[in-house]
Amino acid sequence: xxxxxxxxxxxxxxxxxxxxxxxxxxxxxxxxxxxxxxxxxxxxxxxxxxxxxxxxxxxxxxxxxxxxxxxxxxxxxxxxxxxxxxxxxxxxxxxxxxxxxxxxxxxxxxxxxxxxxxxxxxxxxxxxxxxxxxxxxxxxxxxxxxxxxxxxxxxxxxxxxxxxxxxxxxxxxxxxxxxxxxxxxxxxxxxxxxxxxxxxxxxxxxxxxxxxxxxxxxxxxxxxxxxxxxxxxxxxxxxxxxxxxxxxxxxxxxxxxxxxxxxxxxxxxxxxxxxxxxxxxxxxxxxxxxxxxxxxxxxxxxxxxxxxxxxxxxxxxxxx
Numbered sequence: 367x368x369x370x371x372x373x374x375x376x377x378x379x380x381x382x383x384x385x386x387x388x389x390x391x392x393x394x395x396x397x398x399x400x401x402x403x404x405x406x407x408x409x410x411x412x413x414x415x416x417x418x419x420x421x422x423x424x425x426x427x428x429x430x431x432x433x434x435x436x437x438x439x440x441x442x443x444x445x446x447x448x449x450x451x452x453x454x455x456x457x458x459x460x461x462x463x464x465x466x467x468x469x470x471x472x473x474x475x476x477x478x479x480x481x482x483x484x485x486x487x488x489x490x491x492x493x494x495x496x497x498x499x500x501x502x503x504x505x506x507x508x509x510x511x512x513x514x515x516x517x518x519x520x521x522x523x524x525x526x527x528x529x530x531x532x533x534x535x536x537x538x539x540x541x542x543x544x545x546x547x548x549x550x551x552x553x554x555x556x557x558x559x560x561x562x563x564x565x566x567x568x569x570x571x572x573x574x575x576x577x578x579x580x581x582x583x584x585x586x587x588x589x590x591x592x593x594x595x596x597x598x599x600x601x602x603x604x605x606x607x608x609x610x611x612x613x614x615x616x617x618x619x620x621x622x623x624x625x626x627x628x629x630x631x632x633x634x635x636x637x638x639x640x641x642x643x644x645x646x647x648x649x650x651x652x653x654x655x656x657x658x659x660x661x662x663x664x665x666x667x668x669x670x671x672x673x674x675x676x677x678x679x680x681x682x683x684x685x686x
Contacts, residue, residue, distance in 0.1 A: 374502060378435060379408055393584050394423070394430035395577065403568035404431060411503070413526045413547035415511075415562060418570035421614020423581075424550040425509055427570075431546065432505035438498060439505040440545075442491040444514040450521065454492045454531055461486055482535035492525060495545040503543040511561075512551040519561045526564040573615060575602060581615050586622045596633035597621050600663050601645065607658055609651040617645045635660040 379385045385408075386401045396404065404427065407414035416424040432439035442453055450456075465481060489497065495506035511519070525531055529541035549565060551557060573581060578598040583589060597618050605612040613621075624644040630637040638660045646652055655663060 375408060375435075379405060381405070388434045389430050390584070392430050392433045394426060395581050395584055396427065397573075397577070400427065400568055400570060403566055406566055407548065408435075408546055410566075411544055411546055413549060413565040415549045415551065415557070415565040415567050416570060417551045417553055417567070419572065419612060419614055420552050421616035422570045422572060423615055424570055425507065426616075428505055428507040428509075428548040428550075431548070435502055435505070435546075437502040437504055439507055440491040440495040440498075441507040441509055444508065444510050444512075444518070446513055446515065448514050448518055452490060453518070453521070454490050455533060456488050456490070457482065458486045458488050484536065487533075487536075493531060493539070495547075496525075496529065496531060496539060496541040498543060498545065500543040504545045506545040506547045508547065508549045510552060511549045512554045512557060516558060519558050523560060523564065526561070572602075572605065575599060578602070578615060578618060582618050582622055585619045586626070589622045589626060590631065593622060593625060593631060593633065596664070597625070600633060600638070603658075603663050603666065604645065604655060607654050609646065609654050610648045611646070611651060613645045620644045634664050638664055 379388065382398060382401050382405045385405050386396055386398065389396045389401065389404075403414055403416075406412065408431070416427060418424055428441075429439060465486075487493075491506065495504045498504035508522070511522075526547065529544045530538050532538045572578075575598055578601070579591075579594050582594040582598055583591070586594070601613050601615075601618045601621070621641060621644045624641045625631075625633065625637060628637075628640060630641065642652055642655065642660075646655060
């Protein structure tokens with residue numbers, strides 16, 4: 367196995383501060399802790415497991431890393447029941463059948479092993495990342511690994527520990543350039559300790575308000591500061607409610623896009639009513655938001671003033 371070009375990677379990401387700046391250049395605002403985890407994943411190199419609530423930027427971190435390194439990203443989207451044929455490889459059965467028929471037409475014999483060579487191999491994301499010719503290592507994103515079952519986790523151990531995979535018909539294949547591996551998890555279930563031991567680990571928190579505003583503006587630069595601030599604040603208030611699916615940064619970005627499409631410059635009650643489906647994806651969550659009042663979601667200070675005015679009006683009416 368050829369190691370990554372350490373000199374090249376060292377020039378691109380010499381330290382954590384430089385990585386923060388380079389990530390910002392491609393539109394991803396990372397805090398120092400996340401940047402440190404990504405830096406170690408690139409320079410050690412060692413697989414990195416990113417966990418956090420949905421929509422906090424785990425997948426986007428891998429995409430941004432591949433972009434700044436100017437290297438391909440191979441993404442494996444995990445799901446229940448995923449196996450080697452979806453993740454690693456499968457055989458090109460139509461081509462094998464064609465090879466058999468051509469051999470028969472020529473009156474030639476065809477050894478079984480010749481049908482299971484690399485020419486008949488369909489490379490899925492894991493194998494494609496291992497065989498990437500460089501010069502820089504590919505980024506391999508194993509997305510939502512918690513959706514796969516424990517058997518698939520065990521299947522990943524060899525890849526994560528040694529950057530090798532074993533194909534029974536061919537043998538053990540080693541990485542041309544050891545890929546930079548990013549795994550993500552929404553913690554729908556606990557991952558096995560054996561998988562975690564092979565990885566660095568970082569939990570991505572929801573961003574603070576100021577950072578959330580900066581992220582929204584970085585991803586939607588045409589959005590006004592006022593709209594970005596209103597949306598980021600409204601998302602934080604929605605997360606404080608008892609909703610099934612708390613919105614993340616991804617939903618805030620979607621919300622801004624929807625508001626802009628509809629020509630909404632200020633996020634008031636009517637604007638929230640028109641665009642609530644961009645940020646909340648369950649009917650029950652819509653009910654929770656409306657129960658809290660859309661006025662409060664849009665502007666809690668205004669909602670408080672309005673409630674005070676209503677109380678004074680009711681008191682005056684009662685005195686009259």
